[in-house]
Amino acid sequence: MTAPATLTGRGPGHAGRGPGLSPAGPAARPRVRESLFRRLTAAPRPLGRLLVVTATVFVLASLLTFALGALSDANPAAAVLGDLATPADIARMEAQFGLDRPLYVQYVTWLGSALSGDLGVSWFTGVPVADSIAQALPVDLSIAGLALLLAVVIGGGAGIAAALHSGGRIDRTVTLVCSVLSTLPPFLIGIVLIVVFAVQFGALPTGGYEPLNAGVGQWLRYAILPAFALSLDAAASIARQLRTSLVGALRENYVTGAEMRGYSARRVLFGHVLRNAAGPALTVLGMSVPVILGGAVVTEKIFNLPGIAQLSLQAAERHDIPVVQGALLVTVAVVLVANVAVNAALAALNPAARRNRGGRARTAPAEGGGA
Amino acid sequence: MRVLRLTWRQRSARIALAVLAVVAVLAVAGGAFAPDDPLAQHPADMLQGPSAAHLLGTDYLGRDVLSRLIAGTGLSIAGALEAVAAAMLLGVIPGVASVWLGRTVEWTTQRAADTLMIMPFTVFAIAVVGALGNGMHQAMLALGVLFAPLYFRVTRAAALGLKQAQYVEAAELMGASRWWILRTHVWGKILPTIAVTTAQTVGQALLVVSSLTFLGLGVQPPAPTWGGMLASDLGYLAQQPWAPLIPGAAIMITVGALNLLADAIRDSGAPTADELGKPPRAEGTAPALVTEDREPLNSPETQGRSANRATPSEDPELPSEDHANAAATVARTHIEQPEEAEHRVTTG
Numbered sequence: 001m002t003a004p005a006t007l008t009g010r011g012p013g014h015a016g017r018g019p020g021l022s023p024a025g026p027a028a029r030p031r032v033r034e035s036l037f038r039r040l041t042a043a044p045r046p047l048g049r050l051l052v053v054t055a056t057v058f059v060l061a062s063l064l065t066f067a068l069g070a071l072s073d074a075n076p077a078a079a080v081l082g083d084l085a086t087p088a089d090i091a092r093m094e095a096q097f098g099l100d101r102p103l104y105v106q107y108v109t110w111l112g113s114a115l116s117g118d119l120g121v122s123w124f125t126g127v128p129v130a131d132s133i134a135q136a137l138p139v140d141l142s143i144a145g146l147a148l149l150l151a152v153v154i155g156g157g158a159g160i161a162a163a164l165h166s167g168g169r170i171d172r173t174v175t176l177v178c179s180v181l182s183t184l185p186p187f188l189i190g191i192v193l194i195v196v197f198a199v200q201f202g203a204l205p206t207g208g209y210e211p212l213n214a215g216v217g218q219w220l221r222y223a224i225l226p227a228f229a230l231s232l233d234a235a236a237s238i239a240r241q242l243r244t245s246l247v248g249a250l251r252e253n254y255v256t257g258a259e260m261r262g263y264s265a266r267r268v269l270f271g272h273v274l275r276n277a278a279g280p281a282l283t284v285l286g287m288s289v290p291v292i293l294g295g296a297v298v299t300e301k302i303f304n305l306p307g308i309a310q311l312s313l314q315a316a317e318r319h320d321i322p323v324v325q326g327a328l329l330v331t332v333a334v335v336l337v338a339n340v341a342v343n344a345a346l347a348a349l350n351p352a353a354r355r356n357r358g359g360r361a362r363t364a365p366a367e368g369g370g371a
Numbered sequence: 372m373r374v375l376r377l378t379w380r381q382r383s384a385r386i387a388l389a390v391l392a393v394v395a396v397l398a399v400a401g402g403a404f405a406p407d408d409p410l411a412q413h414p415a416d417m418l419q420g421p422s423a424a425h426l427l428g429t430d431y432l433g434r435d436v437l438s439r440l441i442a443g444t445g446l447s448i449a450g451a452l453e454a455v456a457a458a459m460l461l462g463v464i465p466g467v468a469s470v471w472l473g474r475t476v477e478w479t480t481q482r483a484a485d486t487l488m489i490m491p492f493t494v495f496a497i498a499v500v501g502a503l504g505n506g507m508h509q510a511m512l513a514l515g516v517l518f519a520p521l522y523f524r525v526t527r528a529a530a531l532g533l534k535q536a537q538y539v540e541a542a543e544l545m546g547a548s549r550w551w552i553l554r555t556h557v558w559g560k561i562l563p564t565i566a567v568t569t570a571q572t573v574g575q576a577l578l579v580v581s582s583l584t585f586l587g588l589g590v591q592p593p594a595p596t597w598g599g600m601l602a603s604d605l606g607y608l609a610q611q612p613w614a615p616l617i618p619g620a621a622i623m624i625t626v627g628a629l630n631l632l633a634d635a636i637r638d639s640g641a642p643t644a645d646e647l648g649k650p651p652r653a654e655g656t657a658p659a660l661v662t663e664d665r666e667p668l669n670s671p672e673t674q675g676r677s678a679n680r681a682t683p684s685e686d687p688e689l690p691s692e693d694h695a696n697a698a699a700t701v702a703r704t705h706i707e708q709p710e711e712a713e714h715r716v717t718t719g
Contacts, residue, residue, distance in 0.1 A: 293491045316588075
């Protein structure tokens, strides 16, 4: 009961100021039509609505992916046989891959079988695209997952440190490092890491990959450099965002109230402030998922990892359209799943949402604020 | 235009513009300054360090690094500019149109922007190049398409705010045509915002272009680009561990100057992309500019804070959260206006 008492002092004042800012006023709360990202990552929406938006975006993305293939003048016969292709060959192979049907039939068939896990077969090797991707995707997912984890740890730590010493030397250092990181091409960090750790010290391999089931230690030896290189950029965004919102949150009255009540600094930070300030940082984290996945492409090349990028780069060179489309579609699906996950995390973090669901509004759980 | 004049008064803006002017000169007339032919191979001096003959050393084919760096400026910068121009065209026009052309256009353009936002740059660029052929124009078109939502959101947010302005409403009442309103009231107001976004986006685009050329997308091998130089240095790290730093520094200085410029324009009074809508997103980079007031999502996100403030008895359905937040962050009040405007527009 203590915490609500602290909050009451401030609540009405703010609620009262609301209408002043908005001529529409609370009574005219409209149905908001917002961007996907805000919807996915902003105030928790009912799950059904979130899924509808996600599905719409997925369909649009699949349409775009399919359109790339349709706009392409590549065809399997020309791609495989080159100059040797006769008109008869072209017709035969187009029929074989179903390219002689109307476009909308092709699209519906393609999307339908993609949803059931069948992405077609490669024009060149005849290997099912889904199989190639299933082989390559774990590489990216494990690297990107480790990168996200590192980004949260590094970015979270730096952001908290900077906010606690706001205006001090640590704060300035963090800000400076973040600014420098954002002017660097991300893969340059990877190259520097290779030079330092692999070439100079010889401590870690310069590239390659060991799957996770070969042993965590072995996997980590290969994954740590690429993951670290990938994570720094997201870490910088998270640190910046967390610093900003923490500095704001630390000035709130409830912090003074909690301190007055004799709570330890740690309890105030992790129990109250971080929980409130973590939302925007979590959103940034959600937005860095496509960035990290995209960056993984370049990182794969630097560290010579057998991931999706190598797969789709090779396919792109040969105009192997089914593979290229499959890789793009799967990547988009991963990003969308990550967005839904971030949204769920935000909902879990937000006491108001729990109240909306009829849950109990807990006030001081030490959850580490989503870190 | 006042904003641009104010920008010029800032020292950081002048420094940034000076750096960018040098880069522009190198990009346009690089060949005249290059001490050597960027494609000429000297097998006798492969992988040499800096010397009088080769100021920045030579690469694995004995090509002069300085000459390649200068010659690569043109392709790298031209690529970034092409992508940004495409993004501007694809973003600004639908951005303004989505405000004035009714709900169907509004809904369609917004969902399209949502979709493009989730596409990872490199994977999409690889797919485009794979489908449409490996050329600079295809690769830059792909980037332009993916950068377009940035312009779309910024323009749309600015235009939404303006549409609610009383003088615009008055002009509408008096029978002014949309076109007239756009020219007279809207265009000049959103221009500084577009300028900030452009400075930012060119920097981001340059980074993505270097990623793409690093992968070999958009360029054919002998032609020098900054990203391509990094790629070729990668194979010889044992011999020349410092070599990647040279093209890396070129990219850093240029992007840094662009960020500085965007910062200066923003400080002169133009609302930023962040304040108006979405934060810029780019492959592997976070926007450098906004260190202080960067809030990726507008109001509802920070509402952990306001939710805590609410008394338990308060009806959770009350919309006060957003407003409370707006009040809490004074710096962001003008973000809320487009927000509010959007609410009203969509409810008709």
